[in-house]
Amino acid sequence: MSNQKDIVEPSYLEYKGKYKGIFSWILSTDHKRIALLYLFSILSFFVIGATLGLLMKFELIAPGKTIMDAQTYNAFFTLHGIVMIFAVVIPGLPAVFGNFLLPIMIGAKDVAFPKLNLFSWYLYVAGVSLVIVSQFAGDGPPDTGWTFYAPYSFRTAGTMLPAVFGAFVLGFSSILTGLNFLVTMHRMRAPGMTWLKMPLFPWTLYATGWVQLLATPVIGITLLMIVAERTLHIGFFDPSLGGDPLLYQHLFWTYSHPAVYIMILPAMGAISEIITTFSHKTIFGYKFMVASVLAIAFVGYFVWGHHMFTSGMSGTALYTFSLLTFLVAVPSSIKVFNWISTMHQGSIDLQTPFYWAMAFIFVFMIGGFSGLVLGSLAANVHLHNTHYVVAHFHFIVFGGTGFAFFGAMHYWYPKITGKMYDTKWANIGLVLFFVGFITLYGPMFYLGFKGMPRRYFDYDEVFHAGNIISTMGSWILYSGLAIIIINLFASLKGGAKAPADPWGGKTLEWTIPSPPPVENFDEIPLITKGPYDYK
Amino acid sequence: MENEKNHIIPYRNFLLVLTGLICLTLISVSVTQISLGTLTVAIALLIAVIKSSLVLRVFMHLKFENKIFSFAVIAVFLIISLVIFITLLDYLYR
């Protein structure tokens, strides 16, 4: 770090602690090192999940059996779902970028409970290991889909218990991360940083923390009930014993719908940071942004029933859930409006992270509008459990969270590694990724609209053309992904040294050297101005 | 970080609250032995809520903590009742 004379202490990457080698990572309680532990584990599972998806798409290139039989396909989409939902997108932004940046952005030296933070990572690894065990132990892998719907989940011969328990442990890891962040934000903001001087990424983590805290236990107990159902035949969800399988769906979605907001809120936060930085302009409507984040988190807690429109709920419940679903679109569109207004009359610097943010807004809008189609009761009857739903949630979950994840990756990469990446290859990767994404998931809207159901390894001849396009899209997407990842790794070695503030950002992380020193700040800053002080 | 002096609560207060809690338990037991129909549920739950607020306020020190804790506890209870209410919207009208 020769170009930064003011460094007295080593960066967190060079710091020599008590332990050496790998132990200096897996035993470190430094939030920045833990963030990188998460980054590498999440990235590995993402590649595994994406490969499963690639193989499933290849199976669907032609009707009938192509490379795998029905049972393998069932196991594949189950594992793809569990890995992608529980091990990638839920912890993705909070555990990686939240861990790395939250303490820095609020002017703290670490999170409130550093040891608990490390413990959460171990729980994460343990949870994923259990899911992996379920693939190889017992009478074959789970084949229920990631939703573990009752009564099938306690009747199937697949090895359910480790998978269900793995999801339970992953949930616990997520709870502890959320708890840690909430306490950090309540107790450790730098002097002068009032709540309304906090940047938006921490704000989204704050709302996410509450959702993690208050929604995850519900799935914890639901999964325990599935365990009890399988081992003790307790009858909660077994119609032959008087239980109601629909109640399982209620409880499951009481968590799993808010989980979508665990995924998307931090994504929105990261996008807000990127857009203000590259527009060189204060975020438009800061208070509305904060309020809309909290509103999404709150209303989003009560919309779970829209996953069950065709499962036989009462009419009253249908209307209520449909109404609430439409309500949650309001704060989301406030956010999109404010992002666009931020760019208006800004002096926009067209860099890779900004392109990612644009791509995010594009796919998020499509995902959001298709969500409204699904949220209206009549349309839902036609579209439920078709590829339309698959397209919708991939546009939101993969398009939303995934694009924001890579956007954040390219935005904070100089800060995290101290290196600049190769912009040309980063942009090529992004274009391929984006084109592949639209080619892969776009046709699914059409296919679902025409009635192609989800979760089948086979389909009718009339759906062939759309599926061929979709499968080709998966190849483009995958090569884009490969370029992005290879480029980021190659730049670790070959990249130029990053200055403290390569983009002209104004939040606190850009005031300290890249990569940050072990204790983040020599002196805790005194905050007097709002987070985005451009003028 | 300042660790502000905690409020010392006299032993007597705890014993008073305990007496109150035991009385409420006995009232709850004896009232529910009389058949009052749906009112029984309401009374039993009402007494449970009074008891829990005593535990929360005195034993768990909410009375002496920052207001934000009480606010959060109330919010959590509200969320739980909303979830039960919304779920029952399905079952009541099915």
Place this chain on the structure above:
Amino acid sequence: MTAETHRDDLASKTGMWLFLFTEMLFFAGLFVVYSVYRFRNPEAFHLAAKELSVPIGTINTIILLISSTTIAMSITAIQKRNKKFTLLLIGITIILGIAFLVNKYFEWGEHIKEHIYPGSPILALRGQGDVLFYGLYFFMTGLHALHIIIGLVFIGFIIVKIVKNKIDSENFVLLENSGLYWHLVDLIWIFLFPLFYLIT
């Protein structure tokens, strides 16, 4: 540790409260299940609840209430630097917690002797409402008992710390947190007791 170690009692207490919220929501899932099945099987729940022993339930409630009081008082005791009295009060909490479990053991034993337990064919003959009621009864009180055991271990660990003077009148946030946890267990029982024993 990277950042220099500092102590922030309010942070630990806030963390504990947030953890208690997750515990509340954890049980809330079961209360949802309870309310749905009670609504769907009012008669069976009514009759099955009559078979639970109200005296034992009442005694257990009072036991838990007293144990909560003693651990709450122990915080006053430690602030007054009265180490012996603190230990005595926490000891009473532990003994009462064990007494609760012993009662529960005999109560469960009675039911199991009568072939009432989840998965029992004899219970299944009595109808679906009974299966659900006892399924919920065993699952919820079982989970509650598990929390009692965790609480006892936590408090046992606190006793060691007090004996070793790691917890004293200046630094007792751990004692407060264990107390909070114990009160939560009490709080859940305050709702479980009427829902299973009293609403007949």
